[in-house]
Amino acid sequence: KAGVTQTPRYLIKTRGQQVTLSCSPISGHRSVSWYQQTPGQGLQFLFEYFSETQRNKGNFPGRFSGRQFSNSRSEMNVSTLELGDSALYLCASIAGTSTGELFFGEGSRLTVL
Amino acid sequence: QKEVEQNSGPLSVPEGAIASLNCTYSDRGSQSFFWYRQYSGKSPELIMSIYSNGDKEDGRFTAQLNKASQYVSLLIRDSQPSDSATYLCAVKPSGGGNKLTFGTGTQLKVEL
Numbered sequence: 001k002a003g004v005t006q007t008p009r010y011l012i013k014t015r016g017q018q019v020t021l022s023c024s025p026i027s028g029h030r031s032v033s034w035y036q037q038t039p040g041q042g043l044q045f046l047f048e049y050f051s052e053t054q055r056n057k058g059n060f061p062g063r064f065s066g067r068q069f070s071n072s073r074s075e076m077n078v079s080t081l082e083l084g085d086s087a088l089y090l091c092a093s094i095a096g097t098s099t100g101e102l103f104f105g106e107g108s109r110l111t112v113l
Numbered sequence: 114q115k116e117v118e119q120n121s122g123p124l125s126v127p128e129g130a131i132a133s134l135n136c137t138y139s140d141r142g143s144q145s146f147f148w149y150r151q152y153s154g155k156s157p158e159l160i161m162s163i164y165s166n167g168d169k170e171d172g173r174f175t176a177q178l179n180k181a182s183q184y185v186s187l188l189i190r191d192s193q194p195s196d197s198a199t200y201l202c203a204v205k206p207s208g209g210g211n212k213l214t215f216g217t218g219t220q221l222k223v224e225l
Contacts, residue, residue: 031211033211033212033213035215041217042201042215042216042217042218043157043201043203043215044215045212045213045214048210048211048212050210055209055210056210056211056212058212090156090157092211094211098209098210098211099145099211100145100147100162100203100205100211100213101147101159101162102147102149102157102159102211102213103159104156104157104158105156106155106156107156
């Protein structure tokens with residue numbers, strides 16, 4: 001069974017640009033969550049999608065957005081990038097509607113210069 | 114006060130010893146608790162989940178939950194060098210969805 005696939009794995013952007021990250025969950029999983037991981041703040045919840053609907057949202061500015069498609073694939077977008085957005089962005093696939101048991105992808109490492 | 118607190122470590126234990134990792138949380142309404150392991154340069158992986166007070170054992174791992182004290186712990190018996198990693202405690206509040214609040218993790222080093 002294929003795992004969670006995130007693309008791109010690494011990317012470098014400059015301040016003010018925007019970025020789109022993609023996540024394909026485990027086959028059959030309908031829930032996807034996104035987390036930002038930084039050395040100082042650890043893992044912080046961005047948002048969760050289930051059946052194309054955003055179910056939860058973390059305390060991030062509106063520059064951070066996401067969506068989920070009918071095939072459960074998800075994308076997140078960050079506009080007007082800031083230096084502080086440099087982080088590892090992790091997508092997690094969840095089997096049930098509310099189990100809390102997350103299966104993470106390898107992440108997309110974003111560097112903002 | 115952080116919602117989920119862990120000692121950042123590093124916690125160093127000799128090979129074969131018991132490693133004890135601790136976590137406290139502030140939301141008394143939390144219902145589900147998890148331990149994730151993260152190797153350096155890798156993504157977190159779920160190793161234990163616990164939902165009710167008491168102990169839950171899985172191989173060399175035992176998770177302990179005390180909701181009254183708002184305390185979760187992870188014991189690793191017969192620690193191996195391959196257990197060297199950062200261990201993340203995560204808490205899910207009551208209600209629907211899968212939003213987890215993570216602690217910043219405890220780095221464990223198992224020494225030969």
